[in-house]
Amino acid sequence: MPNTLADWLTYLESLHPKTIALGLERVAQVRQRLNLQPDFPVIMVGGTNGKGSVCAMLESILHAAGYKVGCYTSPHLLRYNERVRIAKQQASDAELCASFEAIERARDDISLTYFEFGTLASMQCFIEHEVDVAILEVGLGGRLDAVNVFDADCAVVTSIDIDHVDYLGDTREQIAFEKAGIFRKGHVAICADSDVPQAIRDHAHEIGAELWCIGGEFGFTPHQGQWDYRGKSAARSALPYPALRGAFQLHNASAVLAALDALKGRLPVSMEAVRRGLVEVQLAGRFQFVPGMPQLILDVAHNPHAARSLAQNLAALPPCPRTFAVFAMLRDKDMAGVVLALDPYIDTWLVAGIDAPRGATSDELAQVLRQCGVRGEVMTFADTAQALRHAYNAAGENDRIAAFGSFYTVAEAMHARELSVI
Template sequence: MRFDAKTLPEWLQHLEQLHPSAIDMGLARVAQVRDSMGLRPAFPVIIVGGTNGKGSTCAMLSAAYRAAGFKVGTYASPHLLHYNERVAINLVPASDEDIVAGLRAVETARGDTSLTYFEFGTLAAMHHFMAANVDVAVLEVGLGGRLDAVNAFEPDVAAVVSVDLDHQGFLGDTREAIGFEKAGIFRAGKPAFCADPRPPQSLLDHAAAIGADLQVIGRDFSYVNETTQWRWRGRHGQKPGLPFPALRGAFQLGNASLVIAILDALHDLVPVGIGDIKRGLLEVTLAGRYQVLPGRPSIVLDVAHNPHAAGALAQNLLNQGFFETTHAIFSGLADKDIAGVLALLHDKIDVWHVPALDVPRAESPEVIAGLIAASGARGRVHIYPDVAEAYAAARLAAGENDRIAAFGCFKVVADVLALKPR
């Protein structure tokens, strides 16, 4: 008997219990259900992978397409507060009813095939985009690339934003191994992009072996920061006088440069003018990616959970200016390189507020406190039973000339956002 329910929470609970493991790499099962559902989109599909920067890149792409008047479907993960954030059309999250309709269609088609939570959601998202007749779809890879459910769909353009160490248990423990996995989204004869300034040789070799039309930042496209604006250069010329992206952070120009290269590659199918690009850059928003909330004390939210992202956050904190005291609300998962994150941020924090997290794989606050001490951090460390108490303590301790940085895994940022700061 097939599962059926009326509400999205019931469906999500069902998905969490459906498959024996949360992550089960491979395309055979999801491809089988894809074919049963007839999910062969006629619109252009863009797949975006990478260790960090995927969300920002997808958000800027979608903002530019929306500014140009196209109906753009965006699939991203994980969500911060509501599952609906994962599936959006013109950057508006899908309704519960639309998501349930997609999930029901997957359940009907899958037969005895078992799917993970992410695989189920990926198929349902494409079902929704096809039902809504979008003009273009932007799909964010969940994990890796080659064996990720998103890669069951044929991209017209594929891009790898960055390559660094994360999810080593699934992707390998070197940049070369991880680069090969991420390059698996490239296709023969199709535009492919890499915005990592040091692309792994494995990525370059795979693109060459399959005959992908690879463009690499610094070689085939680039940007020049001109202080009050910036300039993009690519195969077909340059675009001067560009505004800085509304997304904050030292690495966003590289992401924006990749976005323009992708828009340029698909110009014949979904043309986006320079005015639309500028508007998209100015209007883009994305919660939790070096998000600075207005007011005092300054509150910074960042989902930096691996050393590569921590390096970007460290630079962004330095660039933000002087604060008398910086408080951190920080916690993470046991299978992440917490010590690597702390090595890059230990000297940027004066007081650490470490909450326990009620999520699978969460590291204990006592272990994290020990890692903070071992990192050489100078700041005091306090432990709390949850994020709410950690946030309350940080707010109570922080003066108007101080800063609170909430970072680590998505759960930390999500819980702070749920408290509606300010």
Template sequence: MDKLEDWLAHCERLHPKTIELGLERVRSVAQRLGLAFGCPVITVAGTNGKGSTCAMLEAVALQAGYRTGVYTSPHLVHFEERCRIHGEIVRGADLVPHFARVEAAREGVSLTYFEFTTLAILSLMAASAVDLAILEVGLGGRLDAVNIIDADCAVITSVDLDHMDYLGPDRESIGREKAGIMRTGRPAVVSDPVPPQSVVDRAVEIGADLWRLGHDFNFSGDKQQWAWAGRGRRYAGLAYPALRGANQLINASGALAALESLRSRLPVTAQAVRNGLAMVELPGRFQVIPGQPALVLDVAHNPHSVAALTANLDAMGFYPTTHAVFGAMADKDLETMFARIGPLVDRWYFTDLPVARAESAQGLLARWEAQGHRAQVSASIHADPMAALRAAMANADPTDRIVVFGSFHTVGGVLQDGVPRLQAKHLAS
């Protein structure tokens, strides 16, 4: 197999389950690979905010002159997006030898798609002479494949209700799973403003060096600028992060605390912080596409992130009509998501998605109708995200707003050919 697509198809066939938490199988293969990093490693777990935190860590470290390696998942359009070396998305051809390494080291062990691909990307990163490795943890923590790496600093962003079939029925249970990425004697940054007690208890139990938002670091700000303060260090007069949304200050604060905790090994200047946060980019996180009508892309796919999206949309100001393109997995708490964002939406465009776990457009419509809604709100169903977006564009006036949100597959579906340029029809008319 000499193409990435062949290896990805191979990974999909290997294991009967999409998700099987546990470290024994993946650790045994990692040991045969001799997987090890010769640089500081930061792992980032949490319900929401992981990708943004990773992107901010990367941007600041790059501005400080470090060679970075970043692993995030899932991807929006192309698998290669899951790994960046020194700020650049890796080439599929560069990943292929590492898939072959994992296959040789597997020795018959059954790995899930996520486990196999994680090992291949970690193998590439370990061979890439990076100065800092930033690893986003998947849906879990304690039993997630990424947790085979003993991180020098663990970051836990928000903890909220998602993936409850795997992680437990409440925030305390989920927090306990996320806290599994902490290590004895090493920094554990918790940027959730009100973390579950289970996270704090686990840090105390194992003797981690706990950094808590509101205790060990904090932020403040006005409409023009913001400031961050941590243990013995302060940054004042910072421009707001280039990633939009009020919740991004919480993510930025956690990222700065993580870098501060590794200061002796990985010093960064105030200028690197300023430039990095001003230049950070991450598609699909309250991404506003210029043009008319306004177009917002956001991978909000659980109640917590949809609440943040709703607040950010509210802060945008008045639009006569808000059109929402939405597709999501069937196991999500869709009813709560509809309840939170529903008051802002005037027309829904439900879409099918190309994955078995997804709720059908018809199913989304039925679950939305069962909630009850304002009489003047309408809805339609569509075969794919791009078809739904085209329908929204056809119905929208230039002064309206279109929000594409939900699964990564929803946002990725409208980014397949690059940033949508459908607003041009209004500019030409």
């Protein structure tokens, strides 16, 4: 068997003929063989965008409340260990290798994908560490995603928009049905999308889940420098804004507080813990500002919905002379949709290729930009590091650089600037 984490990850990538193979039968069989039965509450978080922010805020608040929190997210930016956190600490190489070895012995001839292996490994780590609560981020969709092999005591769907059409469908209703698959009978299901698809309502009703929707059962009111939360049975006033930047973070924070309301019988949380958790939350690559001049903003926005959010956030910033985009995407994403959302806010496009099987080349991306008729200059580079170097050389200290389009783009930018994920 492999010895190091790097060797294990290379091995896992080679095991299954497909990177993505939706379905629960195989992973459920291995889970049963390993007897992975969590006796702690499980919060499951799905949605098109905002999943990472909701997971980070839940983790931060529950940690501030004194709970030992297990948090499983994906993808990672710099190190695989970022995906599995216990008490806000990344799992060690040794812990992950031990979990992978146990899964490898148990699976026998059952084929698992890289993500399925990681999902089972995370839960094994959480059970061994006897966490008080686990937060599981859905990888893709929900109904057939590997995390859904576990039952959610509370399920959150952050937003629903068009993405991953090859797997989830090409309408909001089709995608909503897949995301609603994480709901469970007799448990609270939360939807933070202000335009709730009928499929969400229908599925919750059909299986007997208790649906709480933003603007209905819960909501928020912003004030100058603070905000109020209104829940189904409680309210929290004069809350600090989350440390995460962005226009939609109050939607996300409201969903977090609704989830905590749903589980307050098992996981009571004080106002002090809520305030501390909101102020201390951190999440790399989500409208992240890097100190220095010119200003660098990192954002993993990789679909039109996220790009519109990034555009809204850029529009809310103080004006600057020029904004440079360091831009790279995967070719199976809606590249034109992202470009059109951000075109009004970009003066120069520095386009890079992504060295990955699904990565678009700089020439492919530049062609999309020209077909979209962008107003700014377009330049091509072999990779994100080269594009970012050019941006720093060309930009004045009052200009702005935004690196976005993919987790790969942000990861390469972080490598180039020698940044770390806390």
